[in-house]
Amino acid sequence: xxxxxxxxxxxxxxxxxxxxxxxxxxxxxxxxxxxxxxxxxxxxxxxxxxxxxxxxxxxxxxxxxxxxxxxxxxxxxxxxxxxxxxxxxxxxxxxxxxxxxxxxxxxxxxxxxxxxxxxxxxxxxxxxxxxxxxxxxxxxxxxxxxxxxxxxxxxxxxxxxxxxxxxxxxxxxxxxxxxxxxxxxxxxxxxxxxxxxxxxxxxxxxxxxxxxxxxxxxxxxxxxxxxxxxxxxxxxxxxxxxxxxxxxxxxxxxxxxxxxxxxxxxxxxxxxxxxxxxxxxxxxxxxxxxxxxxxxxxxxxxxxxxxxxxxxxxxxxxxxxxxxxxxxxxxxxx
Amino acid sequence: xxxxxxxxxxxxxxxxxxxxxxxxxxxxxxxxxxxxxxxxxxxxxxxxxxxxxxxxxxxxxxxxxxxxxxxxxxxxxxxxxxxxxxxxxxxxxxxxxxxxxxxxxxxxxxxxxxxxxxxxxxxxxxxxxxxxxxxxxx
Numbered sequence: 110x111x112x113x114x115x116x117x118x119x120x121x122x123x124x125x126x127x128x129x130x131x132x133x134x135x136x137x138x139x140x141x142x143x144x145x146x147x148x149x150x151x152x153x154x155x156x157x158x159x160x161x162x163x164x165x166x167x168x169x170x171x172x173x174x175x176x177x178x179x180x181x182x183x184x185x186x187x188x189x190x191x192x193x194x195x196x197x198x199x200x201x202x203x204x205x206x207x208x209x210x211x212x213x214x215x216x217x218x219x220x221x222x223x224x225x226x227x228x229x230x231x232x233x234x235x236x237x238x239x240x241x242x243x244x245x246x247x248x249x250x251x252x253x254x255x256x257x258x259x260x261x262x263x264x265x266x267x268x269x270x271x272x273x274x275x276x277x278x279x280x281x282x283x284x285x286x287x288x289x290x291x292x293x294x295x296x297x298x299x300x301x302x303x304x305x306x307x308x309x310x311x312x313x314x315x316x317x318x319x320x321x322x323x324x325x326x327x328x329x330x331x332x333x334x335x336x337x338x339x340x341x342x343x344x345x346x347x348x349x350x351x352x353x354x355x356x357x358x359x360x361x362x363x364x365x366x367x368x369x370x371x372x373x374x375x376x377x378x379x380x381x382x383x384x385x386x387x388x389x390x391x392x393x394x395x396x397x398x399x400x401x402x403x404x405x406x407x408x409x410x411x412x413x414x415x416x417x418x419x420x421x422x423x424x425x426x427x428x429x430x431x432x433x434x435x436x437x438x439x440x441x442x443x
Numbered sequence: 444x445x446x447x448x449x450x451x452x453x454x455x456x457x458x459x460x461x462x463x464x465x466x467x468x469x470x471x472x473x474x475x476x477x478x479x480x481x482x483x484x485x486x487x488x489x490x491x492x493x494x495x496x497x498x499x500x501x502x503x504x505x506x507x508x509x510x511x512x513x514x515x516x517x518x519x520x521x522x523x524x525x526x527x528x529x530x531x532x533x534x535x536x537x538x539x540x541x542x543x544x545x546x547x548x549x550x551x552x553x554x555x556x557x558x559x560x561x562x563x564x565x566x567x568x569x570x571x572x573x574x575x576x577x578x579x580x581x
Contacts, residue, residue, distance in 0.1 A: 121465045121477065142467065142475070163526060220524065226462055228490055231524055256463060256479070273532040343496060349489045364444060364467040368475035390469060394444055404485030407492055 115212050115241035117251040117258045121365055123237040124176045125150055126253025127214040130239055134212050135285040137186065137292075141253075146369030147183050147301035148176030151362055152308055154317045155325040161275060164347035167325065169359055171308070173216055173235040173276065177283055179304070183297035187287035192279040196271050199280030200263070203240060203248075206284050212241040212251070215282040218272030224250065224259040234272050298373045299443040305366075306439035310432070319435065322428035330421035333414050341417070342407050349403050352396070359400065363393030377443055385438055392430045399423040444468045446476070450483040497524065508576040514550030515575035516541070519565040533564045 115134055120126025125145035132139045145151070152171040159166040174190065181188040193199035206213050219225060219233040242249035247260045261269075270280045309318040316324060325348065332341040352359035367389040374382030402423060406416045446468045463479040470476050501521050507513040520530045520541075531541045543549050544561075553561075555569070562569045 119465050119477070119479075121467060141477075228494065229462075232529060254462065254464060274529050339496075342492070346489045346492055346496075349485065350493060360444075361466055364475070368467040371475050386475075390444065397444070400485045404488040408488045 113210070115239075115249075115251065118253070119256050120253040121361060122150070122170075123253050124148075124170075124173065125365070127237040127239055128177050128180050130251060130253060131212055131214050131283075131285055132180075132186065134241075135186075135288050137184070137288055139180070139184075140372060142365055142369035142372055144176065144180050145362075145365050146305075146373060147297045148179040149301050149305040149308065150176045151305050151366050152317075153319065153321045155321040155328070156316055157324075157328055159275070164344050165328070166275075167348050167351045169352060169362055170235075173237070173278075174281060174283075177214065179301070180297075183300055184292045184294075185289040186285060188283050189286050190281065190283035192281050194279070196267050196280065199270060199282070200267060203282060204243065206282075207240060207243050207248075211284050212239050213282050213284045214239050215270060215280075216278035217266070217269030218274070218278065221265055221269035221272060222252070222261065223265055224252070224255070224261060232272070232274050234274050234276055234278055240266075295377055295443055298377065299441075302373075302438060302441065302443075306435045309435050310439065319428060319432050322431070323425060326421045326424040326428065329417055329424065333417045338410065342410065345403055345420075346407055349400050349407075352400055360393045360396035363389050363396055367393060379443060381441060382443075385434065385441075388434055392427060392434065395423065395427050395430065399427060446470050446478055449478045449480050451481040452484040452487060497521070505576070511547055513545050514547045515572055516550060516561055517545045518575060519561070519567065519572065523565055530564070534560060 113134065116130075118126075118130055118133070120129060120141040122141070122145065125141045125148060128144040128148065129139055129141045132144070139147075148171075150171055152168065154166075154168040156166045177188060178190070180186070191202065193202070203213055203215070214237060216234070217236055217238065219236045220230050222230065222236070222238075238250055238252040240248045241251055241258075244260070246263045248263065248266050249258060250261050251258050270278055270282075272278060312318045312320065315321065329345065329348070332344055336344065367386045370382050370386035370389060374380070374386060399420065402416075403420055406420065444466075449466065449468050463481055465477045465479055467475050468478045501518070504513060504518050504521050508515055508518045516530075520527070523530075525533070527538050527541050531538045534541060544553065544557075558569050558572060562572045565572065
């Protein structure tokens, strides 16, 4: 595969997109929804005590690197991944793999990627993208959220790969080393679904999984009581931004997962999965309505209790519907 | 979501974006497919307000620097969208040390090495760092 030309495909989410693009290059056709589903990418977490950029941390995805790792282990694909302390060593390792003609996935901070529009460039450290070559001091970059390929200067790439903050990417990079002759899609899909449901439903603590959605709903209800209007608006904005902005997504992830359930249902000829897919699409629409209402409240600079109560209820409904779905989905036999 | 409902609300702000992101939506045949979209009003509102907030805050800090109440480090930290925790980890210092560097008197006695470090973090020259806010001071 050394001299094969790298082909870029745009995707909705960075890590599942990178997984799909890397595997495609290695000769395995795996769509982004499939990678997201098998990698059990859907998750939720809300940590009121962990402030990121001055607002409580909210995540809609599993921790960075998990999707790639799970897809690889479930499909018997060998992927080498590595973290580094020393930037020079990290760049040398990258150059060595690129010299073999292999595209490399990596983590970096959005803030240090000049090819992205400035409006998106916050200190968000869990963005995934692919380097597929080098020209002089520039690296050729395939960023799954972009429509076309781009490039980045060496200095900027070093900054992105060794950004500080939460979580630190520490030069994390990964590439495909071996592909299997056969893959058991049925088993991989089942494992992916079960794991997602388990991570959503099992945590006995209030911050993670489905319970986290209810925690966030409770917090939002209290924003106008506890915070001055400006801060309440900022906190709310952060929830929505983490939900719908680059590489993340509340509704976007539900649609992505619903696309996975549909593709899996068609592949395995399973009617149940198709029904689950439709159900999740509707839940995704509700997440979107929540984002829509929240943005309106922000725009009108409202901080009355009523509007925050309404938002809280909308979110609770999403949580309740998902709980009902995941509990049934968990029991599926494929 | 149906493909026909995929929003195409173009961003019209000073921080414009030219990426058409991809989202998954359901077509007429019930089949999920990726669709490019220009933007969505709620996203635009939130992003706009986030930047408004940043700019407003930045102007406040700028005034404080010009008035001699804060050092330029405070200004460039905000300009780089950092907080003291993040800046401290880039500078290899404790948070309280970075906060001390916000005092103009402490800032004026910083070593060249430390100033160079800050300048590198903010991607500016040492001159730009040291002279910020001075030209406007009466």
